[in-house]
Amino acid sequence: MGKSKEKESKTNAMRILEKNKISFMVHTYDCEEFLDGVSVADKLGQPHEIVYKTLVTVGKSKEYYVFVIPIEAELDLKKAAKAVKEKSIEMLPLKDLTAVTGYVRGGCTAIGMKKQFGTILDETAHNFERIMVSGGKRGVQIELSPEDLMKAAGGLFADVIV
Numbered sequence: 001m002g003k004s005k006e007k008e009s010k011t012n013a014m015r016i017l018e019k020n021k022i023s024f025m026v027h028t029y030d031c032e033e034f035l036d037g038v039s040v041a042d043k044l045g046q047p048h049e050i051v052y053k054t055l056v057t058v059g060k061s062k063e064y065y066v067f068v069i070p071i072e073a074e075l076d077l078k079k080a081a082k083a084v085k086e087k088s089i090e091m092l093p094l095k096d097l098t099a100v101t102g103y104v105r106g107g108c109t110a111i112g113m114k115k116q117f118g119t120i121l122d123e124t125a126h127n128f129e130r131i132m133v134s135g136g137k138r139g140v141q142i143e144l145s146p147e148d149l150m151k152a153a154g155g156l157f158a159d160v161i162v
Contacts, residue, residue, distance in 0.1 A: 011136030012102075012112035013152075017144070022152055024144040027132065031139035034106035037071030044132075044141060048072050051132045051141070052125065054108045056101055056117075059086035064100055066110045066119040068133060068149070073122065073161040083120050083158035107137040110153035119155030121146055126157065 010018075017024050029043045041051040048071055055067045055075055065084045067075055081089045098104055102114040110119045110133070125131050125146035133149060135142040150157065 011109075011140060013109045013134075013136035013142060016112045017142070017148075017152055020152055022144065022148045024142050024148070026135060027141040027143060029139055029141075031106070034104075034138070040141065041071060041132075046132060050128050050130065052121075054110050054134055056092040056097060056108065057089040058092050059084065059089045061086060064092065064115075064117045065089060066113070066117050066153070066155070067122070067160055068110050068119070068125075068153075068155075069122040069161050070124055073124075076160055076162045079158070080120070080160045083156075083160050084118050103134075103136060104138065107134055107140070109134040109136045109142070110149065110155060111142075112136060116154055119150070119153040120158045120160055121150055121153075121155055122161050123157045123159050124161070125149075 027044050037051055037053040041048050051071045052068045053071050057065045067080055069075055077089055101108055130143050131146050132141045132143045
């Protein structure tokens with residue numbers, strides 16, 4: 001199961017992974033405030049390609065959707081809307097993030113949000129045995145297989161980046 005160098009308080013995401021007997025590794029770094037994914041990858045000495053960010057959107061139907069995409073990529077709103085069968089989607093306003101997901105910016109992960117939202121992992125993740133995503137709080141990244149991430153988040157793979 002998840003192991004880290006220090007004894008660490010478990011996040012909701014880690015508890016869910018352990019409950020589902022999903023293997024993962026925890027990576028921690030010092031972080032007081034929001035860091036973009038590229039900075040996180042650099043701090044952890046990880047190749048940018050395997051580090052993914054979690055974006056929350058809202059559809060025309062007012063439903064929320066979660067997209068997990070490479071840190072250097074941009075979400076294609078048209079492809080994303082098509083993937084979740086919406087007419088259109090837009091980014092969730094930052095001020096609403098914690099209320100909707102239970103997570104703060106920089107600590108948002110597709111696993112263990114307040115509610116289970118439709119989740120899409122960009123298909124580029126198929127190129128890697130393991131990827132890294134936020135562990136549910138700033139300063140914590142979880143490394144796991146893309147398939148296990150989708151199993152835990154109840155998500156699907158699709159082409160959703162520009």
